Amino acid sequence: MNARWLAGKVGAALLxxxxxxxxxxxxxxxxxxxxxxxxxxxxSSPEEIEQLKRDYGLDKPLVGQFADYVGDTLTFxxxxxxxxxxxxxxxxxxxxxxxxxxxxxxxxxxxxLGAWMGVVAATKRGKRTDTGFLGFSLFTYAxxxxxxxxxxxxxxxxxxxxxxxxxxxxxxxxxxxxxSEAFDVADHLVLPAIAMTLLLLGQYFLIMRSSMVDVLxxxxxxxxxxxxxxxxxxxxxxxxxxxxxxxxxxxxxQFGAVAGGAITIExxxxxxxxxxLSFNAINDKDFPMLQGxxxxxxxxxxxxxxxxxxxxxxxxxxxxxx
Amino acid sequence: xxxxxxxxxxxGTWRGRFGLSVLALFILMAIFGSAIAPYDPEASxxxxxxxxxxxxxxxxxxxxxxxxxxxxxxxRISIVVGFAAAIISAxxxxxxxxxxxxxxxxxxxILDALDNWFLVIPTLPLMVxxxxxxxxxxxxxxxxxxxxSWAGTGRIVRSQVLTLRExxxxxxxxxLGASHWYIIRTHIFPNALPxxxxxxxxxxxxxxxxxxxxxxxxxxxxxxxxxxxxxxxxxxxxxxxxxxxxxxxxxxxxxxxVVLSVAMLGYLFEEYVNxxxxxxxxxxxx
Numbered sequence: 001m002n003a004r005w006l007a008g009k010v011g012a013a014l015l016x017x018x019x020x021x022x023x024x025x026x027x028x029x030x031x032x033x034x035x036x037x038x039x040x041x042x043x044s045s046p047e048e049i050e051q052l053k054r055d056y057g058l059d060k061p062l063v064g065q066f067a068d069y070v071g072d073t074l075t076f077x078x079x080x081x082x083x084x085x086x087x088x089x090x091x092x093x094x095x096x097x098x099x100x101x102x103x104x105x106x107x108x109x110x111x112x113l114g115a116w117m118g119v120v121a122a123t124k125r126g127k128r129t130d131t132g133f134l135g136f137s138l139f140t141y142a143x144x145x146x147x148x149x150x151x152x153x154x155x156x157x158x159x160x161x162x163x164x165x166x167x168x169x170x171x172x173x174x175x176x177x178x179x180s181e182a183f184d185v186a187d188h189l190v191l192p193a194i195a196m197t198l199l200l201l202g203q204y205f206l207i208m209r210s211s212m213v214d215v216l217x218x219x220x221x222x223x224x225x226x227x228x229x230x231x232x233x234x235x236x237x238x239x240x241x242x243x244x245x246x247x248x249x250x251x252x253x254q255f256g257a258v259a260g261g262a263i264t265i266e267x268x269x270x271x272x273x274x275x276x277l278s279f280n281a282i283n284d285k286d287f288p289m290l291q292g293x294x295x296x297x298x299x300x301x302x303x304x305x306x307x308x309x310x311x312x313x314x315x316x317x318x319x320x321x322x
Numbered sequence: 323x324x325x326x327x328x329x330x331x332x333x334g335t336w337r338g339r340f341g342l343s344v345l346a347l348f349i350l351m352a353i354f355g356s357a358i359a360p361y362d363p364e365a366s367x368x369x370x371x372x373x374x375x376x377x378x379x380x381x382x383x384x385x386x387x388x389x390x391x392x393x394x395x396x397x398r399i400s401i402v403v404g405f406a407a408a409i410i411s412a413x414x415x416x417x418x419x420x421x422x423x424x425x426x427x428x429x430x431x432i433l434d435a436l437d438n439w440f441l442v443i444p445t446l447p448l449m450v451x452x453x454x455x456x457x458x459x460x461x462x463x464x465x466x467x468x469x470x471s472w473a474g475t476g477r478i479v480r481s482q483v484l485t486l487r488e489x490x491x492x493x494x495x496x497x498l499g500a501s502h503w504y505i506i507r508t509h510i511f512p513n514a515l516p517x518x519x520x521x522x523x524x525x526x527x528x529x530x531x532x533x534x535x536x537x538x539x540x541x542x543x544x545x546x547x548x549x550x551x552x553x554x555x556x557x558x559x560x561x562x563x564x565x566x567x568x569x570x571x572x573x574x575x576x577x578x579x580v581v582l583s584v585a586m587l588g589y590l591f592e593e594y595v596n597x598x599x600x601x602x603x604x605x606x607x608x
Contacts, residue, residue, distance in 0.1 A: 015435075016439055020443065027451065027452075138582060138585070139578065141581075141585070142531075142577075142578045142585060143577070143578040144531060144535065144538070144553075144578070146553070146557075147553060147570075147574030147578075150553070150556070150557055150561075151570060151571070151574070153563075154567060154570060158562055158563050165562070165563070255444070256442070256443070256445055256446075258444075259446065260445060263446060263447065263450065263539065264446075264535060268557065279539060282450060282454055282540060282541065283540060287455075290450070290451055291451070293447070294447050294448070294450075294451045297447045298443055298444060298447070301442060302442060305442060
């Protein structure tokens with residue numbers, strides 16, 4: 001692997017992250033006096049506010065404050081949540097696996113389903129299936145994912161109650177073993193994962209479709225057909241592997257949408273991830289928590305982009321020779 | 323946007339006709355919606371969460387207000403925020419792309435880094451943070467969506483300007499001693515304008531979705547009804563568990579339809595600007 005190329009990518013990612021830190025710092029200090037947000041006590045005396053300023057290092061010059069902020073952040077000290085009075089990082093740490101589970105399930109299903117739909121549509125171009133898939137993907141692009149989520153609850157949790165309407169496990173149940181607990185979580189995951197899948201599906205499908213259309217018109221496909229290889233073998237053995245590559249790129253572009261979807265979908269389903277933390281922080285004006293979740297969302301998207309870049313590097317030999 | 327091909331794209335394809343007619347319908351709704359609403363959209367009554375009836379064609383909300391009236395009144399916010407935010411985004415994106423592509427060098431490096439940053443950072447979390455700090459209002463909604471949605475436009479305009487800059491008519495103007503400002507104004511900008519326009523139409527769709535999402539999360543204008551706030555209220559009032567489908571489906575469907583119509587028009591303009599796209603995308607369904 002080209003070490004210089006990798007160093008460049010990592011450097012760019014770190015620089016982007018550094019800008020997030022600068023942005024976060026100035027945003028929350030520049031647009032509003034942090035002491036009024038920190039105090040939260042309606043009748044704080046001037047002395048108490050002075051004490052708070054000293055406690056939080058707000059009496060130092062801005063550069064010193066920024067150094068403190070960067071130092072704290074690098075040691076995972078993200079402050080105290082104003083809502084729960086718990087350390088922000090503790091809450092975020094507990095929330096990350098749940099968000100990864102939801103996002104991972106959604107991305108996996110959207111990739112598989114989108115790739116399959118794309119292959120089918122491209123091989124049946126212009127036919128009714130193709131038009132139907134195109135219409136469906138446009139609809140899922142335009143429809144808000146939280147609206148779809150609410151309808152899923154109304155239909156599959158209330159009208160025909162086959163799935164739970166929210167949360168990650170059935171409350172108050174003692175599980176005899178980890179397997180039954182895993183099944184319970186999976187049961188709760190179904191509806192939010194469907195909402196996440198539908199959020200991503202349209203783009204994955206459109207990319208896979210156009211990529212397949214490109215590959216199917218290439219000469220080597222015609223040659224393979226001329227050798228008498230059955231059509232389905234030409235598609236599965238030769239066209240699909242070549243058309244899969246752009247999915248990696250689109251996955252990277254979609255990470256931002258995934259983060260946004262996590263906020264709304266977790267809100268709808270009371271899924272205890274980063275998105276629900278953000279939503280609670282919005283309602284309670286819990287600025288340290290909002291700052292923390294924004295930082296972690298951004299870091300996650302930057303990291304995911306970096307991984308996608310590296311994956312692309314390994315998968316496409318043409319990039320390496322450039 | 324004149325000429326037979328533009329007319330053909332707009333009126334001759336089902337996408338053009340769908341986009342134009344649905345968008346026109348929603349713009350009329352935005353102008354006259356509150357005037358033709360059968361009830362005061364905010365008026366509460368004792369008919370709480372009632373299904374559709376002759377009195378209330380789309381039923382009532384948790385406070386007994388008329389869903390249809392709220393729906394008609396809510397169109398205004400979507401349309402106003404969608405278009406206003408897209409214009410802000412177009413101005414920023416066009417300026418960044420023009421200067422970045424035309425001047426190159428350090429201007430390009432700095433502006434391109436800024437563009438990249440906004441492309442990578444997750445947009446909704448960024449909008450959420452900004453609107454929470456600035457305290458929600460109509461202006462904040464427009465501003466926040468506008469200043470977070472321009473990165474794609476900037477990127478596309480930049481690459482267009484990079485090729486325009488090398489064209490012979492620009493070199494000729496430069497050789498004749500034309501100023502940078504003059505070249506940008508008379509040669510670069512007019513040639514990039516169709517692209518900026520097509521891209522802005524697509525941003526309208528993104529902006530309408532963003533407004534709905536922010537309003538749904540409680541960051542909308544608290545003084546006005548929008549489709550996003552309707553969904554927020556419906557969800558908070560337990561409409562799903564009350565099976566109040568008449569309260570849940572209409573606002574989401576309106577958002578979906580208006581976004582679809584704008585996106586259709588945006589894709590058409592994009593194809594008009596860049597005919598190469600026509601072969602790749604939707605020709606089979608046109």
